[in-house]
Amino acid sequence: MTKVLVATEKPFAKAAVDQIKTIVENAGFDFALLEKYNDKSALLEAVKDATAMIVRSDDVNADVVRAAKNLKIVVRAGAGYDNLDLDACTANNVVAMNTPGQNSNAVAELVFGMLISMVRNAYNGTAGTELRGKKIGIHAYGNVGIYVAKIAKGMGMEVYAFDPFVSADKIKADGVTPLDTVEELYSTCQYVSLHIPATEKTKESINYALLNRMPKGAVLINTARKEVIHADIVKLMKDRSDFAYISDIMPDNKDDFAPFEGRYFFTPKKMGAQTAEANINAGVAAANQIVDYLKNGNTTYKVN
Structure with missing residues (x-):
């Protein structure tokens, strides 16, 4: 089973989630969604059987990477990726990507x-x-x-x-x-x-x-x-x-x-990418990159 998890404490717009789900399922993969979680334990549980993961500003640290035994790729939907522990990803053979240009x-x-x-x-x-x-x-x-x-x-x-x-x-x-x-x-x-x-x-x-x-x-x-x-x-x-x-x-x-x-x-919180268009663009790009990597091995946007 190839499971693609969207794990976002700060959720994507519904339109973005719907498009991500369609891309993932059309590729023959399973789709899972974790939104608005308030405890790290919820994320650790959700990633246990994930093959791929899409996040926004969520902290993908060494604990998360180690808990995700099947994880092959994590994509930060956005340009910055300092919330991804690149050393932990590399040590556990996980490809880390961002989605430059979408926001x-x-x-x-x-x-x-x-x-x-x-x-x-x-x-x-x-x-x-x-x-x-x-x-x-x-x-x-x-x-x-x-x-x-x-x-x-x-x-x-x-x-x-x-x-x-x-x-x-x-x-x-x-x-x-x-x-x-x-x-x-x-x-x-x-x-x-x-x-x-x-x-x-x-x-x-x-x-x-x-x-x-x-x-x-x-x-x-x-x-x-x-x-x-x-x-x-x-x-x-x-x-x-x-x-x-x-x-x-x-x-x-x-x-x-x-x-x-x-x-x-x-601004009271980071607002640069907070538009409907950017929200959708970054999420869709992340989903397409995951599918392209899992099916074709494309690592164009790899950052580790």
């Missing part, structure tokens, strides 16, 4: 939703500023960064990007100006949209020294991970009354931002 437009639109609200003073009746003609920097020019660039260009902004893993020619082909160093990006751009993953190298890398390079009226937009922001951003906001920080990730030290009312905004 990209949703995240990019949120970048500008938050940014416009900030530069227009949350629509409080006072005069704000326009984005046309301003410089925006994209830190990491991946799937989301490409969408951010398209929207920014449509708004008449000057668009710059830094990504050591993307060729300058590729960036230029999109009408974006590539920069050679991360320091140059932050020194050049009044607005920076952050899209780096949380790795040992990037955690706390967005710090006082880097952010203080930004021009007057700076806004940092973080739809990446909270772990990449150094806690000394609070000191920067104290030292620079012109600096603003907006994010769809609530920081652990959120109370430290209270003195800076009007210069920060955090």
